[in-house]
Amino acid sequence: MSGSRYIAAAVVVLLGLWGVGALSATTNAVGKPLPADAAPPAQQVITGLTQPATTLDFFVSVYKRPQNVDGNSWSDVLSTPLVRLDKDFNLVPAAAKSWEASKDGLTWTFHLDRSLTWSDGTPLTADDFVATFRLGADPKQAWDFAWFFSVIKGWDDAVKGTIPVGQIGVRRGADPYTLVVTTTMPAPYLPGMMLYSPPLQAKALAGVGPFYNTDPATSVSSGPYLLQEWTKDQRMVLVANPKYGGVKPSIQQVVLKFADLKTEFQAYQANEVDVAANFSPADLQVIENDPALRAQYHQGFGDFRTYYVGFDTLHQPFDNLKVRQAFSHAIDRAGLIKNVIKQQGIAAYGFLMPGFPGSQNASLQSVQMYNPALAKTLLTEAGYPDGKGFPKLELWLRSERALGQAVGNAIGAMLKQNLGIEVEVSNRETKLFMDELNGHRLQLYMVSYGMDFLDPANMLGIWLSGGRHAWVNLRFDTLVKTASSMVGDPVRRMAMFHDAETLLVTDVGFIPIYFVTPGFMWKPYLKGDALRADKIGVTAWHWPGWDGLSTLHQSVYVNQDVSKYRR
Amino acid sequence: MTSRYLVGRLAGLVVAVVTVSILAFLLMHAVPGGPFDETRSPLPPAAKANILRKYGLDQPLWVQYARYVWHALHGDFGIPYQSPTETVLALIARVWPVTLVLGAIVVSLSFTLGLTLGILGALRHSTWLDTLLTSLATLGMTVPNFVIAIWLIYIFSIRLRWLPTGGWGEARLLIMPAIAYSLQPLAVVARYTRVAVLEALAGDYVRTALAKGLHPAQVVVRHVLRNALIPIVTLLGPMIPDLFTGSIFIEFTFRIPGLGKFFVTSIFQRDYPLIMATVLLVAVLWSLTYLASDVLYVLIDPRVRLGARGR
Numbered sequence: 001m002s003g004s005r006y007i008a009a010a011v012v013v014l015l016g017l018w019g020v021g022a023l024s025a026t027t028n029a030v031g032k033p034l035p036a037d038a039a040p041p042a043q044q045v046i047t048g049l050t051q052p053a054t055t056l057d058f059f060v061s062v063y064k065r066p067q068n069v070d071g072n073s074w075s076d077v078l079s080t081p082l083v084r085l086d087k088d089f090n091l092v093p094a095a096a097k098s099w100e101a102s103k104d105g106l107t108w109t110f111h112l113d114r115s116l117t118w119s120d121g122t123p124l125t126a127d128d129f130v131a132t133f134r135l136g137a138d139p140k141q142a143w144d145f146a147w148f149f150s151v152i153k154g155w156d157d158a159v160k161g162t163i164p165v166g167q168i169g170v171r172r173g174a175d176p177y178t179l180v181v182t183t184t185m186p187a188p189y190l191p192g193m194m195l196y197s198p199p200l201q202a203k204a205l206a207g208v209g210p211f212y213n214t215d216p217a218t219s220v221s222s223g224p225y226l227l228q229e230w231t232k233d234q235r236m237v238l239v240a241n242p243k244y245g246g247v248k249p250s251i252q253q254v255v256l257k258f259a260d261l262k263t264e265f266q267a268y269q270a271n272e273v274d275v276a277a278n279f280s281p282a283d284l285q286v287i288e289n290d291p292a293l294r295a296q297y298h299q300g301f302g303d304f305r306t307y308y309v310g311f312d313t314l315h316q317p318f319d320n321l322k323v324r325q326a327f328s329h330a331i332d333r334a335g336l337i338k339n340v341i342k343q344q345g346i347a348a349y350g351f352l353m354p355g356f357p358g359s360q361n362a363s364l365q366s367v368q369m370y371n372p373a374l375a376k377t378l379l380t381e382a383g384y385p386d387g388k389g390f391p392k393l394e395l396w397l398r399s400e401r402a403l404g405q406a407v408g409n410a411i412g413a414m415l416k417q418n419l420g421i422e423v424e425v426s427n428r429e430t431k432l433f434m435d436e437l438n439g440h441r442l443q444l445y446m447v448s449y450g451m452d453f454l455d456p457a458n459m460l461g462i463w464l465s466g467g468r469h470a471w472v473n474l475r476f477d478t479l480v481k482t483a484s485s486m487v488g489d490p491v492r493r494m495a496m497f498h499d500a501e502t503l504l505v506t507d508v509g510f511i512p513i514y515f516v517t518p519g520f521m522w523k524p525y526l527k528g529d530a531l532r533a534d535k536i537g538v539t540a541w542h543w544p545g546w547d548g549l550s551t552l553h554q555s556v557y558v559n560q561d562v563s564k565y566r567r
Numbered sequence: 568m569t570s571r572y573l574v575g576r577l578a579g580l581v582v583a584v585v586t587v588s589i590l591a592f593l594l595m596h597a598v599p600g601g602p603f604d605e606t607r608s609p610l611p612p613a614a615k616a617n618i619l620r621k622y623g624l625d626q627p628l629w630v631q632y633a634r635y636v637w638h639a640l641h642g643d644f645g646i647p648y649q650s651p652t653e654t655v656l657a658l659i660a661r662v663w664p665v666t667l668v669l670g671a672i673v674v675s676l677s678f679t680l681g682l683t684l685g686i687l688g689a690l691r692h693s694t695w696l697d698t699l700l701t702s703l704a705t706l707g708m709t710v711p712n713f714v715i716a717i718w719l720i721y722i723f724s725i726r727l728r729w730l731p732t733g734g735w736g737e738a739r740l741l742i743m744p745a746i747a748y749s750l751q752p753l754a755v756v757a758r759y760t761r762v763a764v765l766e767a768l769a770g771d772y773v774r775t776a777l778a779k780g781l782h783p784a785q786v787v788v789r790h791v792l793r794n795a796l797i798p799i800v801t802l803l804g805p806m807i808p809d810l811f812t813g814s815i816f817i818e819f820t821f822r823i824p825g826l827g828k829f830f831v832t833s834i835f836q837r838d839y840p841l842i843m844a845t846v847l848l849v850a851v852l853w854s855l856t857y858l859a860s861d862v863l864y865v866l867i868d869p870r871v872r873l874g875a876r877g878r
Binding site: 054139146147159160161162214232234257258259262263267269270272429430431432433435436 | 601621720721
């Protein structure tokens with residue numbers, strides 16, 4: 001054989017080896033091609049820390065799922081909801097390929113993706129969704145999110161137990177792959193609400209019961225992962241689902257460690273977890289002083305959470321608008337951000353955070369702006385010159401950690417300084433606080449609310465009469481209710497929400513304080529489209545996190561830099 | 568005499584446990600807020616009523632208590648609201664062994680080291696060794712265990728990377744929690760032992776024994792320690808049930824899946840069945856510890872008789 005032949009043969013052999021090598025190196029255990037800079041498949045593991053949980057499934061319990069912070073969860077990955085949220089908060093089809101509303105806006109038809117199956121081979125059908133929604137409405141189940149689906153026909157009656165759950169407006173359509181949802185009034189936000197539709201399997205529900213996903217032996221998945229191990233109070237291991245019909249994840253194993261969230265940052269520093277949130281002021285100081293950690297810190301907007309001061313406007317002294325206005329002008333939000341809240345929030349002048357649909361924070365800024373002189377005048381006009389004769393107040397906080405307590409104390413100090421009113425700050429535990437709030441027995445409090453779905457109908461809806469706040473305004477009720485159910489005129493609908501929020505702020509139904517911008521940290525070796533800047537330039541671990549309701553898990557992978565960190 | 572005494576004491580134990588259970592039951596229901604108060608929005612009253620009915624919380628308190636006792640006597644302590652996939656007994660059977668393992672290590676560490684150091688300190692009274700041990704003990708008693716825990720994690724996990732920050736299931740994961748949790752009881756044991764041994768050393772019988780020509784080591788073991796043990800048992804016995812029910816700080820900080828945290832989480836979550844179970848567990852443990860230390864007196868000191876009335 002001539003030399004050139006040797007060379008040609010060698011090239012062929014080498015090319016062959018390279019081809020095999022390239023192929024085997026670029027797909028993970030479920031056949032997902034990995035990017036060129038990805039670490040080997042065995043390293044495609046993500047480890048997180050969460051509070052102890054009793055279920056992964058939304059319809060079993062919303063608040064007992066593995067959560068990280070402010071609604072960011074590590075759950076629902078054993079299921080495929082009708083729709084998911086991408087990092088720009090667009091609804092993207094998941095189990096439903098398409099959907100449409102009837103002319104009267106009362107009936108929604110979802111067309112399911114026929115290729116989706118459960119991990120036991122059973123097809124995912126409308127019957128699974130029907131069984132899941134019936135479970136949610138079942139009074140015996142006592143679901144902790146049962147209030148949410150009131151707009152579905154018959155839902156509230158079923159929750160009360162006055163009609164059987166079989167009569168709620170969630171049914172199979174013409175075939176097993178058509179789901180029909182009927183509502184009590186036109187609800188343009190219904191597809192958005194259907195983010196919360198991760199189905200349980202009808203067969204497993206009937207055979208094992210709602211907790212079938214707590215044991216790998218009975219667990220069945222229609223989502224991107226399978227349950228491999230669940231050691232109570234210790235850890236959970238999920239592996240990529242080879243039968244999943246949607247976009248398969250690059251990360252082939254997810255390890256969740258159950259622990260108190262206060263230990264998250266130390267575990268992150270010791271390279272035991274890849275992601276962290278929940279930082280104490282001391283942690284933030286450590287991050288601030290360390291350029292490497294600072295580069296891993298990303299400020300996001302979490303679940304669009306607003307902190308606000310509320311009062312009992314139905315009784316003295318806060319039934320007097322001038323008193324409420326005086327309070328609203330006595331609080332210096334800019335000062336709070338500069339001195340106390342720092343990178344953990346931005347000043348709030350309305351209820352809807354910038355980035356949330358319908359937000360008009362900038363244009364509301366003048367309504368309750370900081371003006372201590374005006375505040376004093378208003379209080380005098382209300383009959384309490386220099387705070388004389390004003391009852392001593394207690395500002396209740398809901399189980400706040402260091403930052404919330406500092407904000408509460410700062411507000412108390414501002415009211416004392418600017419109005420001469422004594423305010424004692426008292427941090428109460430959650431159950432007691434909510435019992436008193438929902439019973440309209442709190443005179444003055446600071447609390448927060450984060451959105452459930454991306455529509456002003458949700459955030460403003462909690463201010464309707466008869467909700468958790470002791471503030472009543474019939475015009476506001478009419479505006480929000482009308483706009484919520486308005487179909488076909490989105491511009492007018494949004495204008496009505498603007499009017500309603502303006503009314504809420506000018507009537508001082510509450511005093512907005514700040515919008516939470518929670519920080520997330522992730523190791524530099526985590527890459528992927530979901531972790532790059534979104535359309536408004538925010539690089540965040542977008543809500544709802546590593547969750548079946550989000551597309552976050554679809555693009556994230558571990559790159560080769562991981563070898564510098566993991567032991 | 569002894570058996571009659573023990574029967575009487577056990578009957579007292581039952582009375583104590585019943586009293587504690589009634590008090591705990593009334594107190595937990597008296598605290599405002601219930602296990603199913605919505606954390607987001609108010610539930611419709613009818614829906615809330617359904618939930619209360621499901622858990623029997625719609626009944627009058629005395630009915631609820633009677634039902635609880637009836638079921639408990641049949642071995643059914645209910646289902647914890649915070650972990651509805653298991654029973655209260657299964658939960659305790661799962662998490663208590665974790666706490667017991669750590670507790671056993673802490674008790675053996677703190678008592679063997681504490682007794683040894685206390686005796687050494689007393690025998691080398693007023694020397695540099697005694698001063699050193701006393702200062703260390705003072706430090707151990709005053710620095711809270713979670714502060715020690717955080718420093719251990721900072722040094723050995725974050726800086727040196729020798730040990731994981733926490734977890735359970737490997738022997739090396741026990742090192743830092745055992746140290747952090749032992750220091751305080753160790754210091755207490757050492758301090759009390761030193762004082763008790765010093766007092767015993769000053770006794771006439773010690774001088775007599777030495778005068779008879781007994782070897783000083785024999786004197787210490789036979790006379791000094793035996794007499795010093797009585798105050799030690801009285802003071803230190805009650806530390807043991809505490810150590811065997813776990814520390815919430817240690818368990819939280821080192822991610823240990825033990826019983827300690829449930830004492831706190833059950834209260835915050837108004838997890839009535841688990842509140843009752845943990846309270847009863849502590850009541851029984853304390854009663855048994857006091858009984859055990861009374862019995863120990865007899866074994867240590869022949870002058871003490873069980874049930875003997877004062878003359």
